[in-house]
Amino acid sequence: MKGYLGLQGAEDAAVMLGEDYADTNAMVRSGVVYWDEDDIVANFADNFWVNLDEGVLLVTTADEVVRADSGELYYTRHAEAAPGKGVKPEQIQTDMPVFFVERGRGYISLDFAKQFSNFTYTLFTDPYRVQIYTKDATYDGADILKKTQLRAADDIKSDVVSQLHAGDSVYILSRGDDWAKVRTKDALTGYVESRRLPKDSYDADVKAPQDYTPPPYTALTEDKKICIAWHQVTVADANAYLGDRVASAWPLDVISPTWYSIADKSGTVKSLAWQSYVQDAHARGLKVWPLVDDFTDGLDRAGFLASTDSRNAFVSYMVDQAVSLGFDGINLDFEVVPADSASGFSQLLRELSVACRAHGLVFSIDNYPPRPSTEHYNRALQGQIADYVIIMGYDEHWGSSSGVGSVASLPFVKDAIEKTLAVVPANKTINAVPFYTRIWSTARDGTISATAVGQSAQADWLAKRGLEPIWSDELGQHYTQTDENDKLYQIWLEDGASMQARIDLMAGYDLGGVACWRLGLEDPSIWDILGKYRRG
Secondary structure (H helix, E strand, O other), X not given: XXXXXXXXXXXXXXXXXXXEEOOOOEEXXXXXXXXEHHHHHHHOOOOEEEEOOOOEEEEEOOOOEEEEEOOOOEEEEOOOOOOOOOOOOEXXXXXXXXXXXXXXXXXXXXXXXXXXXXXXXXXXXXXXXXXXXXXXXXXXXXXXXXXXXXXXXXXXXXXXXXEEOOOOXXXXXXXOOOEEEXXXXXXXXXXXXXXXXXXXXXXEEEOXXXXXXXXXXXXOOOOOOEEEEEEOOOOHHHHHHHHHHHOOOOOOOXXXXXXXXXXXXXXXXXXXXXXXXXXXXXXXXXXXXXXXXXXXXXXXXXXXHHOHHHHHHHHHHHHHHHHHHOOOEEEEEOOOOXXXXXXXXXXXXXXXXXXXXXXXXXXXEXXXXXXXXXXXXXXXXXXXXXXXXXXXXXXXXXXOOOOOOOOOOHHHHHHHHHHHHOOOXXXXXXXXXXXXXXXXXXXXXXXXXXXXXXXXXXXXXXXXXXXXXXXXXXXXXXXXXXXXXXEEEEEEOOOHHHHHHHHHHHHOOOOOEEEEEOOOOOOOOHHHHHHHHHHO
C-alpha cells in the first residue's frame, strides 16, 4: 500500500483532499501532522507567509500578526511591528514545533493551521494517510454486500490495495457494468467489482465545521466622496508653500505630500516631513496622508519585501512618524514592485494595514490601471485590507515606447475603473485625474519626444500658435496639431471640458472620490468641477 500511495519515508503521509489525492505528501512526526507551506497557502488561507531563509512563518489577520520560528516550541501572538496601545506580544507554548524548515521546505502543523482556517482532517495509520475536507459535501454512498478486495485498477489481476468486508461503507466515484471506482472512509481509492455493491446508492453527508471566524477588516472609508490632491515635495523647503498650493482648492479634503521614500533594503526611510505642515493643513481643515514611494535608484526591492525585519522596520517608522507628527493616514505609492516579489508585497500590505488599523490611520494604496503586467499588485487583497484603492488614471501614453496619444482618454479611464471595481468595492475605489498633459513632437525620421505641461502652460502654448482644438466625443477631449520646424506637434488637451467628461463618467460608478496629480499644475476653474462631483 505504501508503494500504491507513493510513500517512501517512515514519516510520509498521503493526503486526500475531498475525493482526490494531493500532489504532495504530508509528514507525521510524533503524532503531529505537518504539510508543506505551499499546500497550506493554496488550500486553506493565503494569509500564511513563509521565509525559508529566515525560518519564519507569519499568519496575518485583520488585527494581528502571529509568528512562529522554525523548530521552536512556541509561537507568538501579536507579533506585529507596531501594536496598538496596551497590546503586548504573547508567547504560546507547544509540545511540538508548529513550523519547521527541513530539506529546503517549510512544514506547518495542521492543528496550528486550523486555528486560522476552516477545515477538518483525520489521520489514518499503517501506512499514514490524511483525509481533509474544507467544506461540506454529499457523496453517493454504498455498503459493501460481500467481502471483496479494493484493487489498484479495474482488473481482477491488478494489485490488491485493501480488504473490504460486508457492511463497509464506501463513496462511489464512478460505476460501470463490471467495476466501480470507490473511496473508502479511511482515505483509500481504488476499484471493486460492481456486483459487490447494491444497485442503489444513498446520500452520504460529510461535514467540515466552520469553527474559525476571522476578525473583520474594519475600515475608515468615508460614507461620502472625498477629494485628495498630491503635493509634490522634492526638497524640504517646498513644505513652506502649502498655503499657495491650496489657496483655490476649496473642495480638498486630504493633502498628500510626497515626503517619504524607501532608502534601502533594510527598510530605512528618507523623509522630508515637517510637523508645522501638518499643523497648518489641519488648521485649514485638511487631513494629511503623506505618500511613501519606492523610487530610490538601486533599491533592492525584492530584498526589502522578502525580509521580515526590513518590513517591520519600515512599518514601525511610518507609524512612529504618524504618531509623533500627528498626520491622519499613509498613502503607499510603490510603482516598481517585481512580479516575483508579489507575495512579499502582499505581506507588507497586510502588515501595514494591521498597524494602520491599530492606530486609527487611513491606509490608501496607489495603483496603475489594471493590466496583465500589474496583476501581482493584488488589487483584490487591497480592496479587502485597505481603506482606499487609488487608480492612477493617467499616463495612458507616456513616451516613445507607448506611442503618441492622450494622457487619459475616456475609454482608458472607463476600462481602468471597471476592471478595478471587479475586485474592489466602489466606495473604496478612487480615480485619480491628471492636471497635466503632454505635447508630442514627431520628427521626419519618426523620432518621438514628449514634454509634460500643466494646464496653464498648455493654454499658453495654444494661444501662442493661435490653434483651435477640435472635440472628440470618443476620447472625451479636445485635440489639435501643428507643423513647426519639420516636426509634427500634437496635443490632447486636459481642460475643463475633458475634466467634466471624466467626472461625468466617474459619477456613474459611485466611487469613493477623486484624487489629483498634482497641485500647482491645475487651472483654478477645475476646482469647481471637482467640487460639484465631491458634493454629489
